[in-house]
Amino acid sequence: MKKFNIFLTSLILFTGFVYCEILYNKVENIPADKSVIYVYRIKSFIGCIVAFDVDIGTEPIGKLYQGRYISYITTPGTVKIWVKTPKEDISSIVIEAKPGDVYFVRCIPTFGEPVLELVTKEEGYKEISKYRPISGTEVGNKYIVGFGIGVPYGGVGFNFEFCFGHFSFGVGFGRLITQIGWSIGGRLHMFSFKHSFKSVNPRISFFYGTVGIIEKKPYWPIEFTEYETVTGTGLGVGVGMKFSKFIGGNLDIMFLNPNWPANVQVVDTGIKISAGINYFF
Numbered sequence: 001m002k003k004f005n006i007f008l009t010s011l012i013l014f015t016g017f018v019y020c021e022i023l024y025n026k027v028e029n030i031p032a033d034k035s036v037i038y039v040y041r042i043k044s045f046i047g048c049i050v051a052f053d054v055d056i057g058t059e060p061i062g063k064l065y066q067g068r069y070i071s072y073i074t075t076p077g078t079v080k081i082w083v084k085t086p087k088e089d090i091s092s093i094v095i096e097a098k099p100g101d102v103y104f105v106r107c108i109p110t111f112g113e114p115v116l117e118l119v120t121k122e123e124g125y126k127e128i129s130k131y132r133p134i135s136g137t138e139v140g141n142k143y144i145v146g147f148g149i150g151v152p153y154g155g156v157g158f159n160f161e162f163c164f165g166h167f168s169f170g171v172g173f174g175r176l177i178t179q180i181g182w183s184i185g186g187r188l189h190m191f192s193f194k195h196s197f198k199s200v201n202p203r204i205s206f207f208y209g210t211v212g213i214i215e216k217k218p219y220w221p222i223e224f225t226e227y228e229t230v231t232g233t234g235l236g237v238g239v240g241m242k243f244s245k246f247i248g249g250n251l252d253i254m255f256l257n258p259n260w261p262a263n264v265q266v267v268d269t270g271i272k273i274s275a276g277i278n279y280f281f
Contacts, residue, residue: 035076035097039083040069040128041107041114047085052107052114055082062134064107069128081105081116089113104128144168148276151207151234151254154181159276166190176213179229183209189240205236205252212258232258236274248278 030036039054041064051063054070057080062070064083076099084090093116095103104124108115119127144161146152152159157174172183185207212230238252252274 030073030100030102032100033076034073035079035099036102037072037074037079037081037095037097037105038069038103038124038128039064039072039081039105039107040124040131041066041109042127043067044109046109046111050086052109053082053084055084056080064134066109067131068134069131070134076101083107083114083116085109085114091116093118143281144170144278145281146250146276146278148250148274150252150272150274150276151183151209151211151236151256152185152205152252152274153276154183154210155179157181159183161187172207172209176210176229177227179210179213179227181210181229183207183234185209185234187240201240201242203238203240203252205234205238205254207234207236207254208232209234211256212260214261214264230258230260232256234272238274240278242280246280248280249276250278251275 037056041052043066048066051065053060054062054064056072056074061072064070074097076097079095079097080092081095082090082092089112091113093105095105095118097103102121102124104119104121104127106117106119106124106127108117142163144159144163146159146161147157148159149156152170152172154172154174155176157172159170159172161168161170166189167186168189169186170184172181174181185205187203187205189201189203209231210229211232211234214228214230216226216228234254234256236252236254238250240248240250242248254272254274256270256272258270
């Protein structure tokens, strides 16, 4: 019960902090030699559950769901923006960007090619003030492969995650002393504070699998220690980080609930740290 109360308090504080930042986050202090482009997708029933791929020039910059936006800092000049639907319907718009200026491109879903419109600053600011930025897991990545330590990695091992919107689902396999560990679960990625390839993304995690190990003391005539794994659940709060387009890391506080056998004396607190290095693709 004490572990649950600690987790619940952390979750409330964590969610409150995230909620204060979840809506429109204006790009401040625009460099004099750069331009800022916002691409936002209006809310609509048409294609409401799918994401559109957004490219600026030849660079993929994100996946855009309804009621969401992407902010992008670019070099002034001729900038071409592409938006593609899952059915391969493609639209584009060209902007002549000037240094220190801000531009807003509205994306309107249709049953074919999406409509792209360049709108005024006043109209753009008004509309996206009600929208949310894309999250770190939506910035051009569908899969994450990680190496680390903790429950999501089955002890010390590897983890593979599939990303979908704010969610990722994964499995992990590793080594826990002499035993094989495993895990299966998912994460809710709450928010990305920097809306580019370099991002910090708070999240909540839930995993089921190997969460503990029992040491069996040797007895005559056996002269070596035996170990036995214990399964259970793990709830966590933490952050995922992206250091570049493909490389990142993560750090989580995990609150474990092992299914200990009745005859085992437990001295563990059940609170552990999980950390790892990730490759995004």
